[in-house]
Amino acid sequence: MSIKLGVPSKGRLMDKTFDWFGARGVELTRTGSEREYSGAVDGVEGVDLVLLSAGEIPRELAAGRIHLGVTGTDLIREKLVQWDQKVEPLAELGFGQADLIVAVPACWVDVNTLDDLDAAAAAFRARHGFRMRIATKYHRLIRDYLRAGGVADYQLVDSQGATEGTVKNLTAEAIADITSTGETLRANHLKVLEEEPVLRSQATLFRSRMARLNETDRQALRGLTETLGV
Amino acid sequence: MGVTIAAERAEAVRLRARFVEAGAVNVDCAILQPAETLLDLYGEDIRARAYVTQDPARGEVMLRPDFTVPVVQMHMETGAAPSRYTYCGEVFRRQEEHPERASEYFQVGYELFADEAPAQADAEVFALFAETLAPYGLRAVTGDIGILTAAVAGLKTSERRRAALMRHIWRPRRFRALLDRYSGRGPQPASRKALLAAGDPMAGAGPMIGMRTETEIAARIEALRADAAEGPLCDSQVQLIDTLLAVRETCPYALEHLHDIAVDLPGLLPAVDRFERRCEALAARGVDVEALEFEASYGRTSMEYYDGFVFGFLAPQRPDLPPVATGGRYDALTRHLGGGRAAPAVGGVLRPGLLLQLEGRA
Numbered sequence: 001m002s003i004k005l006g007v008p009s010k011g012r013l014m015d016k017t018f019d020w021f022g023a024r025g026v027e028l029t030r031t032g033s034e035r036e037y038s039g040a041v042d043g044v045e046g047v048d049l050v051l052l053s054a055g056e057i058p059r060e061l062a063a064g065r066i067h068l069g070v071t072g073t074d075l076i077r078e079k080l081v082q083w084d085q086k087v088e089p090l091a092e093l094g095f096g097q098a099d100l101i102v103a104v105p106a107c108w109v110d111v112n113t114l115d116d117l118d119a120a121a122a123a124f125r126a127r128h129g130f131r132m133r134i135a136t137k138y139h140r141l142i143r144d145y146l147r148a149g150g151v152a153d154y155q156l157v158d159s160q161g162a163t164e165g166t167v168k169n170l171t172a173e174a175i176a177d178i179t180s181t182g183e184t185l186r187a188n189h190l191k192v193l194e195e196e197p198v199l200r201s202q203a204t205l206f207r208s209r210m211a212r213l214n215e216t217d218r219q220a221l222r223g224l225t226e227t228l229g230v
Numbered sequence: 231m232g233v234t235i236a237a238e239r240a241e242a243v244r245l246r247a248r249f250v251e252a253g254a255v256n257v258d259c260a261i262l263q264p265a266e267t268l269l270d271l272y273g274e275d276i277r278a279r280a281y282v283t284q285d286p287a288r289g290e291v292m293l294r295p296d297f298t299v300p301v302v303q304m305h306m307e308t309g310a311a312p313s314r315y316t317y318c319g320e321v322f323r324r325q326e327e328h329p330e331r332a333s334e335y336f337q338v339g340y341e342l343f344a345d346e347a348p349a350q351a352d353a354e355v356f357a358l359f360a361e362t363l364a365p366y367g368l369r370a371v372t373g374d375i376g377i378l379t380a381a382v383a384g385l386k387t388s389e390r391r392r393a394a395l396m397r398h399i400w401r402p403r404r405f406r407a408l409l410d411r412y413s414g415r416g417p418q419p420a421s422r423k424a425l426l427a428a429g430d431p432m433a434g435a436g437p438m439i440g441m442r443t444e445t446e447i448a449a450r451i452e453a454l455r456a457d458a459a460e461g462p463l464c465d466s467q468v469q470l471i472d473t474l475l476a477v478r479e480t481c482p483y484a485l486e487h488l489h490d491i492a493v494d495l496p497g498l499l500p501a502v503d504r505f506e507r508r509c510e511a512l513a514a515r516g517v518d519v520e521a522l523e524f525e526a527s528y529g530r531t532s533m534e535y536y537d538g539f540v541f542g543f544l545a546p547q548r549p550d551l552p553p554v555a556t557g558g559r560y561d562a563l564t565r566h567l568g569g570g571r572a573a574p575a576v577g578g579v580l581r582p583g584l585l586l587q588l589e590g591r592a
Contacts, residue, residue, distance in 0.1 A: 107437065110447050110454065112422070113419055113421070115407070118404070119450065123446060124442055124446070131274070143274055146274070150404025152273055152397070154273070155273075156277075167440045168440070189436050189439050
């Protein structure tokens with residue numbers, strides 16, 4: 001038996017994760033052909049590498065099918081109900097930083113706070129006959145955030161990509177998405193509300209609280225966390 | 231939980247029989263309800279509390295989160311006042327915050343539509359629940375959203391501010407934030423100050439995108455300017471609302487207290503009179519009004535359709551359980567669903583599954 005470490009299967013997130021582990025004496029590598037999703041772990045005993053889509057890692061951690069996983073805080077919070085009972089953050093990896101924010105058209109000079117957004121939403125509904133649409137893929141996080149902020153008369157519309165374009169395309173009035181530099185927002189004539197972000201996210205190493213461990217697994221987990229210094 | 235669905239259903243049927251004895255007609259409604267009506271009514275929040283699913287032909291549908299809305303619709307299509315209805319069946323609620331709570335459970339309801347004598351109707355429903363629940367040693371709490379709305383309607387301030395406060399009666403934190411802002415207690419954001427000071431607020435606004443037009447933006451700026459010119463809401467007015475919201479005592483003392491507040495807020499009087507007539511009607515039905523609790527802020531955070539009398543029955547020995555029964559008056563809901571035509575109504579629901587748990591018959 002061995003414990004399973006889930007890591008994003010492609011792109012910058014995978015490369016940076018490999019670098020982070022490598023700098024701490026644990027070498028992660030992909031094996032086989034360029035397109036095959038299998039990998040190897042050197043430097044510690046009893047750890048298997050599982051390459052997964054970053055979006056699936058929260059679910060796998062919660063189900064206990066992997067013991068450790070690297071993914072963004074945003075995905076953990078959005079996808080897991082009572083996330084802190086299912087996973088424990090072990091280390092922030094210092095990359096993949098992004099804020100989950102609410103943005104409105106820059107031309108809305110009268111809207112800068114949630115208070116303004118609520119007032120604009122009320123007037124919008126009275127005028128247009130439907131609730132103001134906010135495009136996002138982070139439905140649970142945004143709904144909780146807007147409820148806590150006392151915003152009413154809005155509706156969430158699902159947008160799984162190119163969310164910044166929805167306002168110009170008239171399929172939404174505002175958006176909620178992650179952003180790191182804000183450049184895409186500015187290019188699409190949007191501005192971020194002057195509030196604390198809904199969430200500050202970065203790539204984080206999580207431990208599953210749901211995965212079963214026998215004595216050998218426990219040793220392997222201890223060996224890995226000690227080597228990593230987390 | 232330990233209570234089987236069969237046991238819960240049997241208890242629900244038994245309780246419904248009591249309500250039929252009390253003169254109600256037994257009704258039922260579909261489990262799959264069109265989502266649009268409920269979304270329109272409750273807003274996006276309902277998605278966090280109800281199960282929404284997709285039907286290929288009908289679009290979004292919702293597993294019924296309660297019976298009230300379909301019963302009101304049915305009554306307004308076919309019924310005549312006075313009418314009394316009862317029902318029992320499962321309702322479905324997502325429990326993201328409390329996964330330990332049931333997401334599927336039975337409700338037994340009693341709804342009374344009566345155009346006249348609202349105090350009598352309120353008392354009839356409450357007394358029926360009090361009598362039905364008497365063996366369980368529950369704590370009854372009452373309130374009246376109508377008193378709070380009357381207080382807001384009577385505030386010495388602009389119509390725009392009253393409307394904004396009224397819109398957030400059911401969101402206590404937002405209501406408080408608005409009061410703070412109107413009374414000048416909360417700081418004004420720098421961006422708001424800059425906007426109000428700007429000669430041409432649209433200078434540098436960039437291209438107009440989206441459906442919200444420049445006219446709408448200008449209208450809001452105009453409203454903000456008017457609000458700034460109005461000056462702060464008088465402290466004494468805020469104190470009246472604070473005093474009112476803090477009223478929490480037995481009905482006779484609450485009534486006395488509210489009469490005192492009404493001296494400075496005469497707009498409150500009709501609502502206080504309604505409360506007084508309700509107390510009389512309750513006493514006439516044998517309810518111990520002297521001991522009955524009244525909380526002015528009760529019912530503000532529940533489903534936001536109650537707009538008058540509200541009540542709840544709680545199990546003091548089990549603070550972990552949600553209320554065993556809740557109810558209230560929902561005239562505004564009927565007006566909304568009836569497209570302006572109202573059918574004054576008051577009703578309540580109780581949860582047989584919780585009663586079984588309390589009995590220890592689990």
